[in-house]
Amino acid sequence: MGKNFKMVAKTLYGMEELLAQELRQLGASEIEIGTRNVSFEGDTGFMYKVNLCSRIAIKVLKPITAFNIFTEEDLYKKIYEMPWEDYMDVNGTLAVDSTVFSEEFTHSQYISFKTKDAIVDRFRDRVGERPNVDLDHPTLRINIHIDRNICTVSLDSSGKSLHKRGYKTESTVAPINEVLAAGMIMLSGWTGHCDFMDPMCGSGTILTEAAMIACNIPPNLNREEFGFETWPDFDVDLYELIEAAALKKVRDFHFKIYGSDTDVVAINKAKENIKNANLQDFIELKTQDFFDSKKETGRQLYMIFNPPYDERISVDDIEKFYGNIGTTLKHGYPGTQAWMITSNMEALKHVGLRPSRKIKLYNGKLESKFVLYEMYEGSKKASKQ
Template sequence: MENNFKMVAKTLYGFEELLAQELRKLGASNIEMGTRNVSFEGDTGFMYKANLCCRTAIKILKPITGFNIFTEEDLYKKVYAIPWEKYMKSTGSLAVDATVFSEKFTHSQYIALKTKDAIVDRFRDKEGVRPDVDLDHPTLRINVHIDRNICTISLDSSGQSLHKRGYKVANTIAPINEVLAAGMIMLSGWNGQCDFLDPMCGSGTLLTEAAMIACNIPPNLNKDEFGFETWPDFDVDLYELIEEAALKKIREFHFKIKGFDTDREAVKKAKENISSANLSEFIEVAQQDFFESEKETDRSLWIVTNPPYDERISVNDIEAFYGKIGDTLKQKYPGTQAWLITSNMEALKCVGLRPSRKIKLFNGKLEARFVKYEMYEGSKKAKKQ
């Protein structure tokens, strides 16, 4: 279609295929997977939709130009030549993010600074007024991507990272990123087909993302503002139409989503976050020790959890702790698909169960494994027969 343009959605390592599937389902065209990103084409309405509805996207970028650069002066001149007055007013504010993969250009902050200088100098030379820099709530957020000598300048349509959904009002120590939580649940194959449990739920992120997946609620419905809302061409009527169409696709959910935590304060914070997301009717949180619990019904159960790694949350004997996870699953949770993520590879060996799947992910900068344990009713052999 003639109104379509190229966009790039950034994501976390290991989620590229999930994001491509999401974009395909939403109606994107010319989808191509990269490393931690997926490029695609769509129109302005689709850009709004992708920001509102993609669970595994961190940013939706709209490239506006690309060029070769060999020196910092090249960068300055070519950024200066872009008609920035088309995208913002001199009275507005801007922020520049840069990522560099180059032997020639190695300092991303310096590249961001040089880009900012070129933009404000153009406004000052043409209009006698320069825009301010506002790193938190700029009128225009600009992304610079340098791969060797190729520089791409994009407008950031998302504003703040899309993992900041807007429902979190209370955090615990080491909370899991919302995009990571949603991607884990999607990778596990759960979409609301049975009961769900996070037995170490912390601030309730996995529970909240699970409820939104089960009910097909747009993940960024609670977000205060997207970057595109401050653009000169923002079409509020079109956005409201897109939002209304997405809300019509919300579905009913007939199973239970439950969370445990031994920490009373964590339980309180989880309840506050769940209430903030308007999901209290779907999720129950209790102060409970997983190791003293058991499966409550004979219905199928899906467990997805993020136990302590002995990194930011310390555990007295981490290997014994992981051993108890395995024992509890084996003895008290038959008929369960159990998934957990950890960066502690030594402790993972102490679970004492053979994982049927093992997926490499990153939790922040920590390399982690997302593993699946299938807890059969009776023996595995009997199950196969």
């Protein structure tokens, strides 16, 4: 086994505890929860494993140094002094992402430019050539994090955000982020133990993530590449070993996942994305208005959906629309755990049902509530007895 080192996994707001739990199950040590991130320790193989298998991480960063800075010149000097030739070749390309929480340093893009200048200047001064910048497919993606006067320099082992799983080639208006979709399913407690439904499925993201959770399929199996694959020390044999071990844990799923939408175009896009993920055997789709539907079996059902908020998708009468959600759940879906996410708090009041749980999340930049309506068979009192 290789030597353990510290890593930081970034995630969405409200998913930190979930990510820590996931990392623990994957085998991480020294776990510490932060805001929108969790730090942990593991070896190189574990870094590969988290990128492949984490449903909740957006990035997995490998910090390589930290130092105090008080001026932009300090930053340039400290970055320039680092042995960048150990991490990339002069013929390679780089990209720099910066996050800044500081009174002295306020412009993250300028910090990225300054970092890039220091790296390319070092190469030019030492070998007479300089690496180029490539923001889309760099050989090395570098992350700069400044908290007051402490600058942490990390290598980005993920490359593009891990929510870009590789299966979604077709998108609808206001699609939900894959990490948010997976996180909502995990927060709901659904693990594949009963039927699952998304009655407003759009391009099928929630359904796809649900099927991967039910079958324990690594979520990033369909990605074209990870950042670490272009590092000088990438061990392809070790990665293939990690991937093979993860695939051995794939399991059968004996219930039903089904989705519907009123939009035929959305259903066709969902079919394409689900096919890209090789999950068409597990998910049934149909064009249907949720308000004309009812539960098809007497079995337990989990429902998770992302209705319009009247933001990016406009609705003629949003209060009536949310009222219809409540009516449909009440009369058509007994024995259902119905979860939905929305940023429209006013419309939410018109559902007319009392949520038993409310979780604050963000859908993009929109502060949202993820709420649970427990629809009992018969009366709630009778169900509890």
